[in-house]
Amino acid sequence: MFYIGIIWLVALDLITKYLAKINLQETKNLVGDFLYLRYTENIGIAFSIPVTGLFLKILTIAIICVLFWYYFTEEKKKQNTLINLSFCLIFAWAFWNGYERVFNGTVIDFIGVQYFSVFNLADVFITIWVILYISTFIFLNKPNNA
Numbered sequence: 001m002f003y004i005g006i007i008w009l010v011a012l013d014l015i016t017k018y019l020a021k022i023n024l025q026e027t028k029n030l031v032g033d034f035l036y037l038r039y040t041e042n043i044g045i046a047f048s049i050p051v052t053g054l055f056l057k058i059l060t061i062a063i064i065c066v067l068f069w070y071y072f073t074e075e076k077k078k079q080n081t082l083i084n085l086s087f088c089l090i091f092a093w094a095f096w097n098g099y100e101r102v103f104n105g106t107v108i109d110f111i112g113v114q115y116f117s118v119f120n121l122a123d124v125f126i127t128i129w130v131i132l133y134i135s136t137f138i139f140l141n142k143p144n145n146a
Contacts, residue, residue: 002084009092013122017096020110020120027112034114041106042118060101064094086132093122093129 024039044056071087097120100107112118 002088005085005088006091006095009089009125010096013092013096013120013125016121017108017110020108024110036112036114037110038112038118040109040112040118042109043106057102060098064098067091067094080136082132082136086129086136089125089132090129093125097122 020037020039024037027036027038029036067087067090071091075083075087097107107120107122109118109120109123111120111124
């Protein structure tokens with residue numbers, strides 16, 4: 001189920017980016033001008049943080065390798081559904097955004113929040129991953145005071 005989840009999430013990210021590219025050449029406001037959809041190409045990292053060039057490509061590959069190594073050596077053996085779900089999300093982000101960044105030099109973004117950033121579903125996946133992963137440590141390592 002883990003690998004099927006990654007495939008589905010990558011497909012969802014890919015499809016939404018394709019639809020953004022063909023349908024969002026002009027801004028479409030969803031909630032006034034606070035939340036909007038617009039096709040952009042991000043040369044930086046998540047949430048448009050400006051890091052570019054060869055360093056960004058090396059950083060991307062290094063992060064993906066470390067995440068895979070860490071999951072398969074430390075977390076997979078725990079057989080925790082929440083941890084597996086969180087890493088499914090991060091691998092879906094890493095796979096497609098990493099591919100785009102390394103081979104195209106940009107990542108397609110299309111969800112905009114005024115005064116913040118323009119991002120994509122893969123960036124949402126990584127945010128959920130952080131929340132789920134931190135939650136597992138808060139709830140799994142909580143002492144029982146019965």
